[in-house]
Amino acid sequence: MFIKELTFECYQNTQYAIVERAINNYFDMLRYNGQILGREFPIAMLGAVFSTRLVCPEEESLESQFNSPQVTHALNKLTEAGLLAPKIKTIAEDLNSLECAPNFKPSWQVLYTTFLDTCSPLRCGETLQPIPLYRTPEAISNGDRKSVLKWQEEWINCDELQMNGSAVSAAILKEMGEIDSKLYYRGSNLSKRIQFVTKTPTYYYLYRVAGISLEEEQQRKCPSCGGDWRLDSPLFDIFDFKCDTCQLVSNLSWDFKK
Numbered sequence: 001m002f003i004k005e006l007t008f009e010c011y012q013n014t015q016y017a018i019v020e021r022a023i024n025n026y027f028d029m030l031r032y033n034g035q036i037l038g039r040e041f042p043i044a045m046l047g048a049v050f051s052t053r054l055v056c057p058e059e060e061s062l063e064s065q066f067n068s069p070q071v072t073h074a075l076n077k078l079t080e081a082g083l084l085a086p087k088i089k090t091i092a093e094d095l096n097s098l099e100c101a102p103n104f105k106p107s108w109q110v111l112y113t114t115f116l117d118t119c120s121p122l123r124c125g126e127t128l129q130p131i132p133l134y135r136t137p138e139a140i141s142n143g144d145r146k147s148v149l150k151w152q153e154e155w156i157n158c159d160e161l162q163m164n165g166s167a168v169s170a171a172i173l174k175e176m177g178e179i180d181s182k183l184y185y186r187g188s189n190l191s192k193r194i195q196f197v198t199k200t201p202t203y204y205y206l207y208r209v210a211g212i213s214l215e216e217e218q219q220r221k222c223p224s225c226g227g228d229w230r231l232d233s234p235l236f237d238i239f240d241f242k243c244d245t246c247q248l249v250s251n252l253s254w255d256f257k258k
């Protein structure tokens, strides 16, 4: 991941509120396309110049070839607000975040995230490293990748709640781990759409915790087809189960995993 500095200069008299709205809208549209990561972006004002630092998956993430129609529209709105096109400078590589996958066309990929993540939930099946969402050859829905980011936000919210032993944990664990949940329905549809546009088999991750015994958990079958799906050895120390028919992966219940 790369840290970028963006500066916006006013070319005409304008109002602070208009500028602020236009810049924040531009950031939102970049975020919904996977071109910048994170959710909060501080903006500094020095006279008629506004600046910010952003984290991008790749050094070239902000190149116009990756812009969604929404990003292009937001750039036009910056001009209308009295701002010149942003000047973009690379500050450094971010040491605090995951490196992108070395290959954006792996043999398989998986929709996977955790509460710690700010990176793309589309992960390379060979390395588990993130694949930037704007790299899909086509948009995922409505011109950009917002639907995937919204699914990820909900997953992260669920993960945080269940980690904290929330009163609604049972309902949340169903959302994260069972195939008759709304989160699964949305996520597996996104996986299918991503598979269609990337032509790469795209799996979906089901979270698993609790259970009665290690033996019982080891015998667990694919919840979709009922078939055997246990792997000989875990992948990335996370996935113990993988069904190639249903394109699902899961872990041995975290309660019994060493």
Ligand SMILES: [Zn+2]
Residues within 6 Å of the ligand: 222, 223, 224, 225, 226, 227, 229, 243, 244, 245, 246, 247
């Ligand atoms: Zn299956």
